[in-house]
Amino acid sequence: MTVAERLERKWRRFTLGQRLARYAFYVTTVVAVIVSLRYVNVIPEFLYDAPSQVGDLFGRMWPMDWKYLGPTITALIETLHIATLGTILALLMAVPVGLMAARNVTPNYGLNLIAKFILVTSRSVNSLVWALLFVAVFGPGPLAGTLAIAFRSIGFTGKLLAEALEEANAGSIEALVAAGAPRASIISKGYWPQVEPAFWSISLFRWDINIRESAVLGLVGAGGIGVALDTALNLLYWDQVAVVLLAIFAVVILTEIFVTIIRNRVL
Amino acid sequence: MxxxxxxxxxxxxxxxxxxxxxxxxxxxxxxxxxxxxxxxxxxxxxxxxxxxxxxxxxFPPNFTRWELLMSGIVESLQIAVLSTVVGIVISLPVGLLAARNLMPAWVTWPARGFIALCRSFHPIIVAILFVKAVGFGALAGILALIIASIGFISKLFAEAIEEISLKQVEAVRATGAGFTHILIMGVQPQVLPRFIGFAAYQLDSNLRNSTMVGIVGGGGIGATLFTAYQRFDYDFVLAMLIVIVAMIMVAEIVTGWARKVFQ
Structure with a gap:
């Protein structure tokens, strides 16, 4: 290549391959949107009376039926128990799976793969589907809800835990190995102190999510405030629905404030 | 010693x-x-x-009604794609308004309140309200998932903008660029890769939820799934679950690829 040729060459930020990949991404997106818009089954006539329907909805919701507040709060406490117990159960199951998935803790490719498979399966099935399965097995009620929350959360907590473990500093682990520490001690004195902040942060984060998720599990019969919501909806008592929605909103806001405070104070 | x-x-x-x-x-x-x-x-x-x-x-999973299954899956995919795209388009200005380093406080607070409101309810509950507002069908599901997308993407987008380096913004401003140009040349290049990451994650999340909004009448495979479940057609339920999980795993691979392209 002569100097003149080199001077002629235009500077480009991305290589040809990168640009082609980006164009492919844009084209795929546009095609997906056009195809979806073209074939999606939307009835535009339904949109015309939406404002009046929304007005009707609020008209039916107001005034709220405060007598329903008692049952709502009972159901709300059940939801909080489901979310908390589900999170604890999930952590109990996620710790061994997370340990198995972390490549530095378990240097065995086969075991890593099995653990990753468990994590992916747990995440790919929606919490409502988990709830459906457990309702079929254990019958309607909070047991099904708790197990659904737990099984759904393994994937999330286990994956993040495994990532935290893989980022752990190898120096203190090597020191323990050199001192002849047994496996249990290596985990409890070497890895645990390093991943403890991440562990609590993950637990809080998931607990926050689980409170939102457990509020809808009752729609399929898995206990909690969703059952109160479902009953009110099926009877078209919108003034009771409003009370339940307000209660869910209040709990979600309070949880978020609580989690933020703990995060700032402790972590 | x-x-x-x-x-x-x-x-x-x-x-x-x-x-x-x-x-x-x-x-x-x-x-x-x-x-x-x-x-x-x-x-x-x-x-x-x-x-x-x-x-x-x-067992064994029953695929005999595969046409019904595929029409539900396709509708779920359409709901996920449309709600993600519309949600992103709305999230861009909302996230920008909520970024505290570019906007004054009287703009960020209403924007942050709006984001918090969008995030506070589970998409399924939002879908219930939209089913009442616009009737049964895919539209209610799309609207519910748009709200969910706004809540998630705007929040993370605002945080991403708050973390950018202001030196580049200053450099662009020093050339005499207006606000739009600062956004395009100073802010956009810094946040695009992360933004694509959020969008990809939200597409995954919307896909999962679009298979479920049907339980409350929001369109997609959920309605078929729930009906089959209530009729104890468990073999058909399993067939649907296999297809849903396979679809979600494929989507995760595709979005992972999209993320790599923009890294």
Missing amino acids: TIADKGPRTRPFEANWLARIGWLLLALYVVYAGAQLGFSWQRFSDGLGQGGKFIARM
Whole structure:
């Protein structure tokens, strides 16, 4: 290549391959949107009376039926128990799976793969589907809800835990190995102190999510405030629905404030 | 100085009584809450027997009604794609308005309140309200997932903008660029890769939820799934679950690829 040729060459930020990949991404997106818009089954006539329907909805919701507040709060406490117990159960199951998935803790490719498979399966099935399965097995009620929350959360907590473990500093682990520490001690004195902040942060984060998720599990019969919501909806008592929605909103806001405070104070 | 001079031997790992009490309280809570919810070993072991029967009825998966299955899956995909795209388009200005380093406080607070409102309800509950507003069908599901997308993407987008380096913004401003140009040349290049990451994650999340909004009448495979479940057609339920999980895994691979392209 002569100097003149080199001077002629235009500077480009991305290589040809990168640009082609980006164009492919844009084209795929546009095609997906056009195809979806073209074939999606939307009835535009339904949109015309939406404002009046929304007005009707609020008209039916107001005034709220405060007598329903008692049952709502009972159901709300059940939801909080489901979310908390589900999170604890999930952590109990996620710790061994997370340990198995972390490549530095378990240097065995086969075991890593099995653990990753468990994590992916747990995440790919929606919490409502988990709830459906457990309702079929254990019958309607909070047991099904708790197990659904737990099984759904393994994937999330286990994956993040495994990532935290893989980022752990190898120096203190090597020191323990050199001192002849047994496996249990290596985990409890070497890895645990390093991943403890991440562990609590993950637990809080998931607990926050689980409170939102457990509020809808009752729609399929898995206990909690969703059952109160479902009953009110099926009877078209919108003034009771409003009370339940307000209660869910209040709990979600309070949880978020609580989690933020703990995060700032402790972590 | 010999070792003996160092005073009495201390334990290398001090026992932490506060933590022990904390663990004990946690264990007590588990027992208490379990009792409140009426958990018992009897119920659990009964359930395991039921579980055996349930699994037996699920196998083999029944794909004979595959046309119904595929039409539901396709509708779920359409809901996910449209709600993600519209949600992103709305999230861009909302996230920008919520970024505290570019906007004054009187703009960020309303924007942050709006984002918090979008995030506070589960998409399924939002779908219930939209089903009442616009009737049964895919439109209610799309609108519900748009709200969910706004809540998630705007929040993370605002945080991403708040973390950018202001030096580049200043450099662009020094050339005499207007606000739009600062956004395009100073802000956009810094946040685009992360933004694509959020969008990809939201597409995954919307895809999962679009398979579920049908339970409350929001379109997609959920309605078919729930009806089959209530009619005890467990073999058809399993067939649908296999297809849903396969679709979600494929989507995760595709979005992972998209993320790599923009890194």
